[in-house]
Amino acid sequence: MDTRISTGDQGFIPFGVGCRQCPGELFVTTTFELTLANLLYHFDWTLTDSVSSESLDMGEVLGMTLHQRTTSRELKLITMDELSVGSLCFIAVATLGLSLALKRALLSSKTQALKLPPGPWNLPVIGSIHHLLGSELPHRALLRLAHRHGPLMLLRLGEVPTVVVSSPEAAMEVMKGLDPAFAERARGTTIDIVSFGGKGIVFAPYGEHWRQVRKICVVDLLSARQVRRLETIRQEEVTRLVDSIAVTTSTSSPIDMTQTLASLTNDVIARAVFGGRCRQQEEYLRALTAVALTAGAFSLVDLFPSSRLVRWMSFGERQLRKHHAEMVRIVNSIIQERREEKASPYPAGAAAKDDDDLLDVLLRLQKEDSTFRLTAEIIGALISDIFGAATDTTASTLEWALAELIRHPRAMEKVKEELRKTLGHGRATLTGSDIGELHYLKMVIKETLRLHPAFPLIVRASQESCQVMGYDLPQGINIFINAFAVARDPRYWKDAEEFNPNRFEKVDKDMNSREFNQKGFEKIGEDINSTTAHLGFIPFGAGRRQCPGALFATTTIELTLANLLYHFDWTLHDGESPDSLDMGEVLGISMHRRSNLRLQAALSVSSGLSSHSN
Numbered sequence: 001m002d003t004r005i006s007t008g009d010q011g012f013i014p015f016g017v018g019c020r021q022c023p024g025e026l027f028v029t030t031t032f033e034l035t036l037a038n039l040l041y042h043f044d045w046t047l048t049d050s051v052s053s054e055s056l057d058m059g060e061v062l063g064m065t066l067h068q069r070t071t072s073r074e075l076k077l078i079t080m081d082e083l084s085v086g087s088l089c090f091i092a093v094a095t096l097g098l099s100l101a102l103k104r105a106l107l108s109s110k111t112q113a114l115k116l117p118p119g120p121w122n123l124p125v126i127g128s129i130h131h132l133l134g135s136e137l138p139h140r141a142l143l144r145l146a147h148r149h150g151p152l153m154l155l156r157l158g159e160v161p162t163v164v165v166s167s168p169e170a171a172m173e174v175m176k177g178l179d180p181a182f183a184e185r186a187r188g189t190t191i192d193i194v195s196f197g198g199k200g201i202v203f204a205p206y207g208e209h210w211r212q213v214r215k216i217c218v219v220d221l222l223s224a225r226q227v228r229r230l231e232t233i234r235q236e237e238v239t240r241l242v243d244s245i246a247v248t249t250s251t252s253s254p255i256d257m258t259q260t261l262a263s264l265t266n267d268v269i270a271r272a273v274f275g276g277r278c279r280q281q282e283e284y285l286r287a288l289t290a291v292a293l294t295a296g297a298f299s300l301v302d303l304f305p306s307s308r309l310v311r312w313m314s315f316g317e318r319q320l321r322k323h324h325a326e327m328v329r330i331v332n333s334i335i336q337e338r339r340e341e342k343a344s345p346y347p348a349g350a351a352a353k354d355d356d357d358l359l360d361v362l363l364r365l366q367k368e369d370s371t372f373r374l375t376a377e378i379i380g381a382l383i384s385d386i387f388g389a390a391t392d393t394t395a396s397t398l399e400w401a402l403a404e405l406i407r408h409p410r411a412m413e414k415v416k417e418e419l420r421k422t423l424g425h426g427r428a429t430l431t432g433s434d435i436g437e438l439h440y441l442k443m444v445i446k447e448t449l450r451l452h453p454a455f456p457l458i459v460r461a462s463q464e465s466c467q468v469m470g471y472d473l474p475q476g477i478n479i480f481i482n483a484f485a486v487a488r489d490p491r492y493w494k495d496a497e498e499f500n501p502n503r504f505e506k507v508d509k510d511m512n513s514r515e516f517n518q519k520g521f522e523k524i525g526e527d528i529n530s531t532t533a534h535l536g537f538i539p540f541g542a543g544r545r546q547c548p549g550a551l552f553a554t555t556t557i558e559l560t561l562a563n564l565l566y567h568f569d570w571t572l573h574d575g576e577s578p579d580s581l582d583m584g585e586v587l588g589i590s591m592h593r594r595s596n597l598r599l600q601a602a603l604s605v606s607s608g609l610s611s612h613s614n
C-alpha cells in the first residue's frame with residue numbers, strides 16, 4: 001500500500017515537486033507513521049515543569065530539530081545546540097537510507113539471476129550489522145551465524161556485501177582452488193589511509209606492485225637466511241628479558257606479562273628493522289600505536305563508502321589522517337638520517353653486510369638497477385606493514401600460550417619436563433639451536449595458534465566473478481575467512497574447544513586428519529614453520545597471500561617460550577585459581593586477551609641463573 005502523503009497539490013509541497021521531488025518520501029512517511037503511532041499508542045504525554053500548553057514555545061529556529069522521549073514520559077524539545085552525536089548519527093542513517101534503498105533496488109535487478117550464498121535477514125540501511133552487535137566479538141558472532149546459515153554466507157555490512165567463509169572445505173576452495181581469484185584484499189577508506197594507498201604489501205592490490213614487494217619480503221627481508229642473521233638480536237633481547245624477570249624472583253612481585261611481552265616484541269622488531277641505533281624509534285612506535293588505535297575503532301566510513309554525509313561527519317577519518325601523517329614524517333626523517341649517517345651510502349651493486357638491518361637492506365635495494373622503483377614512500381609503507389603485522393601478533397600469541405599453560409598444569413609440566421630432559425640442568429641461556437628437538441613445545445604453540453589465531457578473520461576480496469561451493473560470488477565482493485571458525489570445526493577437531501597440544505602429534509595419523517585427507521584435502525606442509533598442516537589450521541593464512549613472516553614469528557615465539565619455561569616456574573598472583581583466569585578476548589591490531597596477564601615467577605630447579613642474575 002502506498003502511504004505517500006504528497007498530493008502533488010502546489011499548496012502542499014513538503015517533499016517538493018517535479019523531477020527533483022524527494023525520492024525518499026515513502027521511506028520517511030512510513031518511518032514517521034510507525035514512530036508516531038507507537039508513541040501515541042503506548043504513552044500519555046504532558047509538558048514538564050507545569051508549562052501550560054498555550055504557553056508552549058512554538059517559535060522557529062533554522063537548523064535541525066529532533067524530539068526526545070524520556071522514560072518518565074516527559075516531553076522535551078531540544079534544539080541544534082543540544083543535538084547529540086547519536087542524533088546526528090540517526091539523521092545520517094536516515095538520509096543514507098534514502099540513497100541506499102534506491103541503490104539496492106538497482107543492484108538487486110543485476111544480481112537476481114545469480115545464486116548467492118544464504119545469509120541472515122537484513123535491515124534497511126545497516127544491513128546485517130545488527131546481527132554482530134552485542135558483547136560477542138565479530139569472529140564469534142559470525143561462527144554462531146554460520147551454524148545457522150552454513151559455511152558460506154552472505155552479509156551486508158552497511159552497504160558493503162561481504163561473504164563469510166567458515167569451514168575447512170570452503171576455505172580450501174577460496175585459498176587454494178581459486179587462490180588467484182581471491183588473492184585480492186578488501187579496500188576501504190581506513191585501509192587506504194593506513195596502507196599508504198596500498199603502497200606496502202599487506203593491503204596492496206593483487207597485481208604487479210604486490211608481486212614486486214612480496215618478492216622483496218620473501219627473498220630479502222624475511223627469508224630463512226635473513227631470519228638466521230637476526231638470531232643475535234633475538235638472543236640478546238630474550239636474554240635481557242630473562243635477566244629482568246630473574247631480578248623479580250627475589251621480591252615475589254607480580255610481573256605484567258602483557259606489557260613485558262609487548263616490549264620484547266617491539267624491541268626485537270625495532271632492532272631488526274632499525275638496527276637499534278635509531279633515535280626516533282620510540283616516537284615512531286607511539287605514532288604507529290595511535291594509528292592502530294584510531295584505525296581499529298568502528299568506522300562508519302568503511303560501512304558506507306559512497307556516502308559523502310558520513311564522510312563529512314567522520315571525526316575518526318580526520319584523526320587517522322593526522323596520526324598517519326605524523327608516522328610518515330617520522331619514518332621519512334629516519335630514512336633521511338640513515339642516508340646522511342652512512343659515509344658512502346649503499347653504492348649500487350655492493351654486497352649486503354652482516355650487520356645490515358632491514359632498513360639498510362631496503363635502501364640498498366633502492367640503489368639497484370631494477371625496473372621496479374622502490375621509492376621512499378614504498379619503503380615507509382613496507383616498514384609500517386612489518387611493524388603492524390609482526391609486533392602485536394607475536395606478543396599476543398606468547399601471552400595466550402602462557403595463559404593456556406597456566407590453566408593446564410599437566411601440559412605445563414610436560415613441556416617443562418621436555419625442556420629439562422632435552423637440555424639438561426644448569427643452563428644460563430638457551431639459543432635457537434636448542435629448539436630443534438622440543439617437539440611438545442612446538443605443539444603447544446600450534447595449539448595456541450589454533451585456539452587463538454592472531455587474525456581470526458582473514459580479509460580478502462574476489463577479483464573476478466566465480467563459483468564457490470555451488471554459489472555465485474560477484475567480482476569485487478569482500479571475503480572474510482573465519483580462521484577461528486575453521487580451526488574449531490568439530491568434524492576435523494575432536495573436542496575442538498579443548499586446549500590439547502597432543503592433537504598435533506603425527507597430525508596425519510590422527511583420525512580426523514586422515515578423514516580430512518581421504519576427502520581429498522591436500523596437506524600443504526607438516527613443519528610448524530611451514531605454518532599449515534592442513535586447511536583446518538590456517539593461523540598464518542594460506543595460498544599466495546599467506547603470511548611471509550611465519551618463520552620469523554615462530555622462531556621468536558619458540559625461543560622466548562623455551563627460555564621463560566626453562567628458567568622459571570609460573571604462578572598466578574595472589575592465589576588466583578587457574579580455572580578463574582580471564583580468557584576473554586578483545587580485538588586490537590590482532591586478537592588479545594581482554595585483561596593483562598599478571599604472573600609471579602620463581603627460578604626453576606633447572607635454571608642456571610640463580611647466581612648469574614640476582
Ligand code: HEM
Pocket residue numbers: 201202203214217222385386389390391393394397453454455458459538539540541542543544545546547548549550552553
Ligand atoms: C603469530 C604471529 C603471526 C600471525 C598469526 C600472522 C598471521 C598472518 C595472517 C593470517 C596473514 C594473512 C594471510 C592471508 O591472507 O592468507 C598475514 C599476512 C602477513 N603477515 Fe603475518 N602473522 C604473524 C607474524 C608476522 C610477522 C612476524 C611478520 C613480519 C616480520 C608478518 C608479516 C606479514 C605480512 C607482510 C603479511 C601480508 C602478506 C601479503 O599480503 O602478501 N607476520 N599474517
